Amino acid sequence: MDKRGNLLDVRQLRVIFHTYRGLIKALNGVDLWMDKQERLGIVGETGCGKSVTAQAMMRLIEEPGKITEGEVWFENRDLLKLSEDEMTKIRGREISMIFQEPKSSLNPVFKSGFQIKETLLNAKKATPANAEEEVEKILGYVGMDASRVKNMYPHELSGGMAQRVMIAMALATQPKLLIADEPTSALDVTIQAQILELLSDLTQKMGNAVMMITHDMGIVAEFCDRVVVMYAGNAVEVAPTKELFQNPIHPYTQGLLRAVPRVGRPGELKAIPGTVPDLVDPPEGCRFHPRCDYAFDQCKNVLPPLLEISAHHYVSCYLCQKDGCPSAKKAGEEPW
Amino acid sequence: MTVANEKTALGFFEKNKPYIDDLKHTVFLFRKSKLTMVGFVLIVIFLLVAFLGPLFLPYDPIAQNFAVRLQPPSQEHLFGTDQFGRDIFSRVIQGSRMALWIIFLVSAISGLLGTTVGIIAGYFGGLIDDIIMRITDMFLAFPSLVLAMAFAAMMGPNFTNTIIAISLVNWTTYARLARAEAMKVKEQPYIEAIRSVGAGTGRILFLHVLPMCISPVIVQLTLRMGTIILTAAGLGFLGLGVQPPTPEWGAMVSDGRNFLVDQWWISTFPGFAIVFVVLGFNLLGDGIRDMLDPRLRR
Numbered sequence: 003m004d005k006r007g008n009l010l011d012v013r014q015l016r017v018i019f020h021t022y023r024g025l026i027k028a029l030n031g032v033d034l035w036m037d038k039q040e041r042l043g044i045v046g047e048t049g050c051g052k053s054v055t056a057q058a059m060m061r062l063i064e065e066p067g068k069i070t071e072g073e074v075w076f077e078n079r080d081l082l083k084l085s086e087d088e089m090t091k092i093r094g095r096e097i098s099m100i101f102q103e104p105k106s107s108l109n110p111v112f113k114s115g116f117q118i119k120e121t122l123l124n125a126k127k128a129t130p131a132n133a134e135e136e137v138e139k140i141l142g143y144v145g146m147d148a149s150r151v152k153n154m155y156p157h158e159l160s161g162g163m164a165q166r167v168m169i170a171m172a173l174a175t176q177p178k179l180l181i182a183d184e185p186t187s188a189l190d191v192t193i194q195a196q197i198l199e200l201l202s203d204l205t206q207k208m209g210n211a212v213m214m215i216t217h218d219m220g221i222v223a224e225f226c227d228r229v230v231v232m233y234a235g236n237a238v239e240v241a242p243t244k245e246l247f248q249n250p251i252h253p254y255t256q257g258l259l260r261a262v263p264r265v266g267r268p269g270e271l272k273a274i275p276g277t278v279p280d281l282v283d284p285p286e287g288c289r290f291h292p293r294c295d296y297a298f299d300q301c302k303n304v305l306p307p308l309l310e311i312s313a314h315h316y317v318s319c320y321l322c323q324k325d326g327c328p329s330a331k332k333a334g335e336e337p338w
Numbered sequence: 339m340t341v342a343n344e345k346t347a348l349g350f351f352e353k354n355k356p357y358i359d360d361l362k363h364t365v366f367l368f369r370k371s372k373l374t375m376v377g378f379v380l381i382v383i384f385l386l387v388a389f390l391g392p393l394f395l396p397y398d399p400i401a402q403n404f405a406v407r408l409q410p411p412s413q414e415h416l417f418g419t420d421q422f423g424r425d426i427f428s429r430v431i432q433g434s435r436m437a438l439w440i441i442f443l444v445s446a447i448s449g450l451l452g453t454t455v456g457i458i459a460g461y462f463g464g465l466i467d468d469i470i471m472r473i474t475d476m477f478l479a480f481p482s483l484v485l486a487m488a489f490a491a492m493m494g495p496n497f498t499n500t501i502i503a504i505s506l507v508n509w510t511t512y513a514r515l516a517r518a519e520a521m522k523v524k525e526q527p528y529i530e531a532i533r534s535v536g537a538g539t540g541r542i543l544f545l546h547v548l549p550m551c552i553s554p555v556i557v558q559l560t561l562r563m564g565t566i567i568l569t570a571a572g573l574g575f576l577g578l579g580v581q582p583p584t585p586e587w588g589a590m591v592s593d594g595r596n597f598l599v600d601q602w603w604i605s606t607f608p609g610f611a612i613v614f615v616v617l618g619f620n621l622l623g624d625g626i627r628d629m630l631d632p633r634l635r636r
Contacts, residue, residue, distance in 0.1 A: 060534055087538070094536020107531040111549050120545065121535050153356045171535060181534075 005075060007035030009179060009211050010059075015072035017051075017058050024282040028054045028067070030235035030289065033308050038178070041205075041212045043226030043243070045219065045258070047278055051235040052215045056181045060097060061089050076179075095125045098172035102184040104164035108156035114167045115141070115152025118174055125175040136174070144170045144200060162193035166200065173204055180205060181213045186221065198225055219262045223247060228314075231255045234279050234289040237308060240316040251317045253294045288319070296321055367629050374625025380618030388434040397425035399432040400583045408601050418603035420593055426604065429585040430611050436586050437615060440501060440570045441563050447505040449559050452512025457547050459513065460520025471517070474510040482507045482565075483572050490578040500579045504569050508562065512555050519551035553627070560623030564616035571612055587612050 005011045017029040029051050036042050044052045057063050059074050061081060074081040081092065101107045109117060118137045122128040128136040141148035144166040156164060165185060172180055182201065186194035202225060205212050214225055222229055222243060229246045231239040231254065239252040250256045257274035276293035279285055285292050291301040300320050308318040351358065368374060396416075403423035411418040417426035459470040477485065489503035523529065524547065532546055567587075573579035574588025582589060587608040594605030 062530060062533060090536055090538045092536075093534055097534075098536075099531070099534035101527060101531055103527055106527040109528045109532065109546055109550075121532075121537075124541065125536055168531070175535065 005035070007037045007040070009038045009040070009077065010034075010036040011073075011075040012055070012059060013073040013075070015055065015058055015074065016070045017054055017063060018068055018070055020066040020068070021282075026281045027284060028235055028281060029058065029072075030284070030305070031072070032232070032235070032237050034230050034237055034240065036179070036211055036213065039209050039211050041214060041225060041227045043222040043229040044213065044215045044232060045217060045222055045229060046232035047217065049278060049281075050232045052217075052232055053183050055232070056099065056183055056213065056215055060093055060099060060181070061086075094121060094175050094177065095127075096177050097179045097181065098175060098177040099181040099183060100165070100168045100172045100185050102187050104161055104168045104185075104188065105156060105159070107168055108159075108164060110156050113153050113155055114159065114164075115148075118152075118167070118171050121171050122174050127175050140170045140174050141167075143173075143204060146170075161189050162197065165189060165193075165197055169197070169201060169204070173208060173210065176208060177210060179211045179213065181215070183215045184217070185214075186218075187216075194221075201225075219259065231258065234284060235281060236289060236305070236318065238290065238318045240308065242314055245315055249315075251311065251315070251322065252290075252319050253296055253321075254290045257293075364629055368625065371625050371628065373621050374628075377618050377621025377623075377625060380614060381622050384434060384615050384618060385438070387431055388438040391431040392435055395428040395431060397428045399424060399428040399585050408597065408604075410601070411603055417607040418601070420590075420604050421597065426590070426607050429590060430587070430607055433585040433587045433590065433608065433611065434615075436497075436580060436584065437567055437570070437611075439497075440504070441566050443501045444504045444508060444566050444570075445559050445563060447501070448508035449512055449555065451505070452509035453516045453548070453551065453555050455509070456513035456516025457520040457543060457551055460517035460551075461524050461543055461547055463521070467517070470513070474513050477507070477510045483569060486569055486573060487576060487578055490573055495573075495578045495581055497580050497584075500570060500573055503573070504566055507569065508566065511558060511562065515554050515558055516551045519554060520547050523547050523550040557623055557627035560619055560626050563619040563623070567612060567616055567619075 012032060012034045015029050015032040016027075019026040019028055032051065032055055034042070034044070034055070044055065046052050054063070054067075058069050058072075059076075059081065061069075063069055069082060072082065076092070076097070079092075081089065084092070108114065112120075115134075115137050118140060119128075119133045122133055122136055122140075123130065137152055138148040141151055146163065146166055151159070151163065151167070156167075159167065169185075180201075185201070186197050189197060198221065201212065204210075212225075214221065216222060226243050228240070228242050230237050231246070231252065233254045239246065239250070239255045241249075241251075246255065247259070250259055254274070257272070260272040261274060263271050274293055279289055279292070285302070287303045288294070288297070288301045288306055291297040294301065298320070306318045306320045308316050309322065310316050311322045368378070401424065403419075405423060406415065406419050407423040408421055409415050409419040409423075415425050415427065417430060419425055420429075455470055459467045480488075486503045486507045489506055490499055493499040493502065529542060529546060532542060537546070570579055570586070571588025571591065574586045574590075575592040577589070577592070579588055580586040590608035591605045591612075594601065594603075594608075597604050
């Protein structure tokens with residue numbers, strides 16, 4: 003089987019949640035892939051399945067959720083076929099994750115240094131003899147006063163400091179892939195910039211690939227090499243960052259970019275009409291068609307496949323197959 | 339390499355400074371609360387009496403001497419004597435050792451059993467939880483003293499069976515507490531975070547869930563120590579506990595029942611001993627809760 007990325011290849015991932023209201027089809031066959039040391043951004047509205055994708059890859063989906071279909075190839079293993087014990091060894095040692103709420107992601111009863119030490123020892127990246135030194139070294143990497151911070155409890159840390167500790171913990175084991183699930187959403191703008199810079203520097207030095215989950219187009223533009231745009235449980239467009247901003251093709255991506263406020267261009271902010279579909283009863287065919295200006299009959303029946311329409315640019319939209327691409331220029335508007 | 343040299347050159351106090359600071363802080367919190375100190379003093383007295391008291395007894399607590407039968411408290415017999423002429427002061431002191439044993443063993447057995455079973459039920463949930471909780475419901479359906487009586491009567495009244503009976507009655511409280519906490523804790527983001535950096539089930543359960551559940555259990559343990567003594571005294575009072583002539587406070591209160599109107603001291607002094615210790619544990623338990631909660635610490 004040919005793999006699309008040499009680190010990660012997720013194929014047709016489907017996740018459902020059993021709830022009182024019915025079956026929520028949270029992921030509807032997601033496709034994404036990553037190369038080593040690559041930085042992939044995943045963008046989309048709240049509830050489009052960004053975080054669920056990451057959790058499913060790590061097999062952290064809990065009841066009432068369930069992975070029903072798909073493959074997650076990480077290097078040469080399908081993570082969905084591993085035993086729980088093997089998966090535990092992958093988590094932390096090869097794939098780590100940092101979360102949106104840094105303060106609640108640390109155990110409140112342990113000092114931050116102890117938590118990093120435990121992670122190190124658990125992943126066998128340090129021996130009990132040198133663990134203490136390793137912890138100080140790692141806390142130094144994330145720009146903290148190690149001797150002070152390692153003896154602080156999580157509630158004594160500020161949000162930015164807690165996120166630094168989380169980053170230290172996640173990178174301590176030198177994973178090949180770091181999944182950052184909205185790592186800056188809960189932080190101040192100034193701290194956001196610092197944290198992003200820190201993540202950028204560290205992962206570059208250590209050579210980790212980063213999957214950045216966010217709804218902030220600014221972060222994507224600054225941080226990512228390549229972007230996956232998700233809508234209602236599908237990857238709708240995949241492209242290198244520059245290409246995506248210059249030549250967005252999927253009508254949803256175009257809408258998303260128009261909805262970002264820009265300095266110096268007042269009055270151009272446009273919302274995408276309609277609302278995100280209810281995933282208990284999603285629209286047939288392309289899930290975006292009820293909100294799409296260009297929708298035609300075919301869109302309402304079958305989900306369009308993700309096809310490569312130019313080099314490294316993949317789109318899941320019938321317009322590309324019908325009469326060329328519905329580029330923003332064609333619609334008479336300037337792109338990003 | 340200078341760093342390493344400095345490290346080895348540091349003395350014990352410098353090296354363990356954070357831990358010592360922590361300890362100092364704990365002591366500070368402890369001393370700030372007067373009621374905790376009262377409880378602490380009561381329990382220290384109790385422990386001292388239990389450990390050292392039996393070495394300095396004025397009389398043999400078991401030897402009968404009908405010549406001094408039913409004597410009121412006096413210089414000779416500080417707490418008076420009972421119907422067999424035994425010195426009640428000596429018996430109360432000897433009884434403290436029995437009480438301490440019962441508290442220690444029952445707390446250890448029921449605390450360990452209850453917490454382990456509770457966090458397993460709470461963390462795994464589902465069928466395991468249902469089965470364990472229905473079992474605890476069965477235990478909780480009976481008044482604790484009645485259930486302890488039933489166990490003691492079934493197994494035969496002696497010291498070991500008293501311990502087992504009281505432990506069997508007590509563990510459900512800790513199991514329910516630990517379960518409720520475990521259910522709360524397993525939903526916390528940091529459990530997911532710790533799973534995502536590669537912690538296995540056993541590690542999560544005992545390193546991350548257990549410490550979060552332990553503080554209410556410890557408070558309950560200290561508060562329950564009073565109840566344990568009361569249950570033990572109740573069993574003793576009913577003749578289902580430790581058997582005579584071994585001095586046990588509950589049995590001693592029971593001994594004095596027939597003489598309560600004229601010889602009040604036979605029941606009263608062991609009764610005071612029970613009050614003293616139960617009160618001490620209750621006050622101490624409250625204080626320990628305040629100290630163990632990291633959210634109230636600084």
